[in-house]
Amino acid sequence: MSTYNVSISTTAQKKPKPSQDQVPFGTVFTDHMFMMDYEPEQGWHDPRIVPYAPITLDPAAMIFHYGQTVFEGLKAYRADDGRILLFRPEKNFQRLNQSSDRLSIPPVDEERVLDHLMKLLDIEKDWVPSTEGTSLYIRPFIISTEPNLAVGPSRTYTFMIILSPVGSYFAGGIHPVTIHVEEQFTRATKGGTGMAKTAGNYSSGYQAQANAKKEGNADVLWLDGVEKKYIEEVGSMNIFFKINGEIITPALTGSILKGITRMSIIELLKSWDMPVTERKISIEEVYRAFADGTIEEVFGTGTAAIISPVGELNWQGRKITINNREIGEISQRLYDTITGIQRGKLEDPFGWVVELNENIQSGSNLYSS
Template sequence: MAQQTLEVLQSTDLKPKPDSSELAFGKYFTDHMFMMDYAADKGWQRPRIVPYQPLTMDPSAMVFHYGQTVFEGLKAYRMSDGDIRLFRPEENFKRMNHSSERLSIPPIDEDLMLDYLKELVKLEKEWIPTEPGTSLYIRPMIISTEESLNVAPSNTYTFMIILSPVGSFYKEGINPVGIFVEDEYTRAAPGGTGNAKTAGNYCAAYKAQERATANNKAQVLWLDAIEKKYIEEVGSMNVFFKIDGEIHTPVLNGSILEGITRKSVIELLEHLEMPVQERQISMDEVIAAHEAGTLQEVFGTGTAAVISPVGSLQYKDQDYVVNNGKMGETAKQLYETLIGIQTGRLKDPFGWTVMLEA
């Protein structure tokens, strides 16, 4: 895809910015958004930054009927000197193309999209909160727009990026959360779309989340679809276990999303010379480790929460408290290191951050 001129239409009706103390996850949105269109005979075209606005779409637009859509999530942080940092954005666009391939959506030019994203974030830099625990959440997405009820890939698409200043993903903040182990409903199966970031994966999880909420738990721990035995993900995050001094996480098996924070945590653990294994982990093994006193920590990893410590696991009507319900030292170290790199308080020895000058 060749470089195209980016059209910028600035809003003349700027919104008041929310107080940082009021920020939740995905509640407020900035003044502008990025859009680009695809047609089978023209490719991706018309890159533009426009005022944030509702979409006008035909009721027959294929996204409404067949769910052909992918999305991503990443963050921007603003430094004390005004400069802006993005965390591994190239990995997000790489994963977006992986998801698109699975959903039969045409690929984007990853380098160009990163350039367009930088321009959008720079335009909206005053929306980036600076208080600890806050950031600017970035949501790229592609939706199918062809006006047809034909059960086939769409011939037209719209790519968009919207921005949202956010606080903590969980109301509990960084404090440990309770997790409900789901042994009835299934998140994904091998050969399905579990390793793609697509909308249907998330609404299919609502029923299990209702069960978790009814049991006063914050999230769901998913087991495999075939035997309901092996651990896959926790909510919309990857999951790690510290057992007898070693860190373990489920191996990518085709039904687990390849998290960018997961990848960063593994690389960071290896850098810190802390043992980490990617392998198949059964729930029975985790319970046995708990009973033996060797289950030291459980934590989730994801863009929204970064590191989310788990204080308890409810499995078959029994609660298993982890680390006395407190955040473990490994989770704390990983959180502080990742946040430090993302916000510029710590050096980035990995080259993960992308700098945008103010």
Template sequence: MTIDQISITTTMKKKEKPSQDQVPFGTIFTDHMFMMDYNSEEGWYDPRIVPYAPISLDPAAMIFHYGQTVFEGLKAYRAEDGRILLFRPEKNFERLNLSSDRLSIPPVDEEQMLEYLMKLLDIEKDWVPSTEGTSLYIRPFIISTEPNLAVGPSRTYTFMIILSPVGSYFPGGIRPVTIHVEEQFTRAAKGGTGMAKTAGNYSSGYQAQANAKKEGNADVLWLDGAEKKYIEEVGSMNIFFKINGEIVTPALTGSILKGITRMSIIEMLKSWDMPVVERRISIEEVYKAFLDGAIEEVFGTGTAAIISPVGELNWQGRKMVINNSEIGEVSQKLYDTITGIQRGKLEDPFGWMVVLK
């Protein structure tokens, strides 16, 4: 299929756009969405852009019973000169296929999906906000749709892309957060689905996150499922530690999401000739480094916050206050640089940004 084969049905009644400085994350959606279907005989077929609306599914659709689904999250930014920029979108479709492979979902044509996304964005370009810190959040996802209660991969699927304008993640400015180190619950284990971006990985963490928030924490830091010893990731972010000048992040062992912001931060740090390593790091090592005064900064990375400094880690009743709960120099520089590139304010020496033509 080519982009010429996409069908487009525009809405007869456009929505009123929200105030750009007060947009709760993921609650407002644009006028149109992209859809495409799959069956085992035809493969992926019928690409279309249609008015945003509820969808109809059989009560026996396998997504409801066995959770066979994957999703992605990326953003479109409006530069000061009016251009619309996307941050490494090809990596999101690459990761979507990686997740799909783990969940036994047929792959999509990555280049073709990017073309379809760009067409949808061209139709919805007026929805990309321009206020500092705002963006248009992009959610591609695949659900299994076959009406069948037998346990096994679905033979039919629907791929969709929906768009949602979002406000600044840090409306009051970037600030450090408090994180609870989780030891009771497990997010993922080696050989499981931790490396996939799939629904169950997130809902299974709700209880731990709720417990952590009751104690005044913003999120949880997950440890490995086997020994509850090695650090993996935060609920919605990958994690980095600056210890004695060296920046350490947990290695991708199969239970950690391959973050695109994580990948980009590593590339950026290396371009600055800063020592950065990917390896196993235990919570005991972090605590010892804290006692020794060796921890200089801790920060998370992800699509939503980009960089989220960690001001405090709580582990077994012990508080580790990082850098006096202030933003570290490296965290601030990374945030300023990557957001500057994303918004077209700074030169993009890495070739990361894709411009909507």
């Protein structure tokens, strides 16, 4: 990988690191962050690593008024031998550019920003925890910064990467969850922004998620926005169904996020010679499979949980119980395999794992436990 110039300003005041078994998601941040800016005359410029701190924006910055922003989420893992590993990070920056294109944001140089991320991780490598199930969450994002209330794309932007140590998503192992099938609210439609990782896609789902949780559900399963018939995805996860031996996941039709874990699961299943199909699947088909006893497993996939087994779907007052609310064989095997590859415990025959360069991995892990 090429090396690109980036200015570095380090802090003299290092933060205390929390205990690895007490790290709530997204509330603790490392000592430094990455930033660079965009202007039409210069393109993306001034890449820099600086102490983590609040940023200043004009009250008229367009991000506040029109929501022109995109983001990504990936993780760095510490292997048992101390190596720091990333899982398919190039796919995250490819998807960032796909989201940017949909939101009229200038693309970044994917190789260059990955190089910048590696430099930031080099500086912050002591923040990568080592306890089983923990990781360093990586959040790249772009915001529109031009102070202008006219409706239209911003002329200026800031790209940032912040880092946050996170604990195990499932304390004590993975657990099947209960999901509400949402029919009142719509997450996205074809031609909209459903395929982009942008802020509004998430905040527009809060009300439905809150309603579902009041009824004891962990999240919502979104249906298509036109017919309210075909399954799309669950909250921040893609969804898979194992019916009569076939593993089915909704096809990417423009309203569903192209999950990197989803992509990896499909590739892994195919390598195991298991029948996996990307196609339309209706909630009625899932209910019929439940009624005739052919539904075997349901699971969500995403960066946070990797695999989240679904034990029950609530639809129109009917409960669709899956595998006696127990973890399915395929769900467990997928979880064990993906996490094993991510943490360097299993062989990586796909070339998915990227290791932080060995020449910058000197020194011990100073993370307090």
